[in-house]
Amino acid sequence: MSEHARHAHHHGQSEGHSHGHAPGGDIEASLARAAATCLARGAQLTELRRQVLRLILESAQPVGAYALLDRLRGERRGAAPPTVYRALDFLIEQGLIHKIERLNAFVGCAEEPGHGHTHAHPHPHQFLICGRCGSTAEVCDDAVAGAVAAAAARLGFQVHRTTVEVEGICAQCVPGKSTPG
Ligand SMILES: [Zn+2]
Ligand SMILES: [Zn+2]
Secondary structure (H helix, E strand, C coil): CCCCCCCCCCCCCCCCCCCCCCCCHHHHHHHHHHHHHHHHHHCCHHHHHHHCCCCCCCHHCCCCHHHHHHHHHCCCCCCCCCHHHHHHHHHHHCCCCHHHHHHHHEEEECCCCCCCCCCCCCCCEEEEECCCCCCEEEEECCCHHHHHHHHCCCCCCCCCCCEEEEEEEECCCCCCCCCCC
16 A cells, blocks of 8 residues: 555635535534523423424425424324424524524524524524525624614614525526536
């Protein structure tokens, strides 16, 4: 086994926050973190809440309450809408998921709990929604929230929640990037 010089080409790649949805084992890790986060706040990620969170994390795209209910019924036959809505409310309160109003659907928070924002109340966030593939990316830019807050303050308006939903086309779907034809 000749050892030919293997040099690691380390391009100073910034540890890119790929805000994609993590498949497989990462979901287990996310669920464990979520449970720990809840516990630290004196809240409980019950089995049902955990199931709902898992279904959201497993979905590649934002998922609506009724789709969740359908999937949940695979595991819990008696699951009723109020059950799901209560679980969703809890998960939103804990900042574990977000509701994308425009799609009336839910996504897992792309932010690591304990990585910056550890507060329970929903953090300001922005969503980039792709009209082609339906994927969403979460951006957490305090400058955006700050600009909104400043603009609101000038009007004497008290901001409770800043959700920015931006519609467009994601990098994967940008025309011209596709195969020449
Ligand atoms: Zn988030
Ligand atoms: Zn797309």
